[in-house]
Amino acid sequence: MAARIDLTLDCTDAQLLAAFWKEALGYIDEPPPAPFRTRAEWFAQFDLPEGDSVDDAAWLCDPDGAGPRLSILKVPEPKTTKNRLHIDVRVPGQGNPDERWARITAEAERLVQAGGTIREVFDGHHVVMTDPEGNEFCVAAATARRATETDS
Known part of the structure; x- marks a missing residue:
């Protein structure tokens, strides 16, 4: 069986990119993993640096389960060159x-x-x-x- 993939996009504004890619692909917000009811609840379990927020990331999925999951993560450095994967x-x-x-x-x-x-x-x-x-x-x-x- 072939391996499944997720795609991760680095960004400066995770919510902006999430809104765009949901519109572009027809994706939805991925539900949080069990047993968590919200992403904020799930996010709170990690010992993250002060100032990190659940809004600094987004997780999207194909509602039909066919396409790869997208993780959109805020990073401090700006994009500087052409993507090697698109x-x-x-x-x-x-x-x-x-x-x-x-x-x-x-x-x-x-x-x-x-x-x-x-x-x-x-x-x-x-x-x-x-x-x-x-x-x-x-x-x-x-x-x-x-x-x-x-x-x-």
Whole structure:
């Protein structure tokens, strides 16, 4: 069985990025681990430095359980270079090339309205964007799954 992954985004404003990525991906706030009723209750169990807050982090998940979990964590240092790993936001890939491109550009515009920025457009293929803190991601069409892939 393949390993499952989580993705972690470093940031300066965890709540801002959480709101953007919830809108971008349709994710929800991940419930706290049992037996905790709230993230604040869970957070209180750790011996953290004074001034750290539960608002300095966010945990998001795919409500259908298909996508990776996102951890969004406040860090003191600013982003300085291009991401070495980035997220691809995939729109349905069916249809002719013009229909796929229309879905890609519509999704890119929706994400601009949510706080993203278009950085570069590769006509007919994909759009390079950044989230509100400058993390790069792409909007592209979904590709067909290989016959050997299965849902887990």
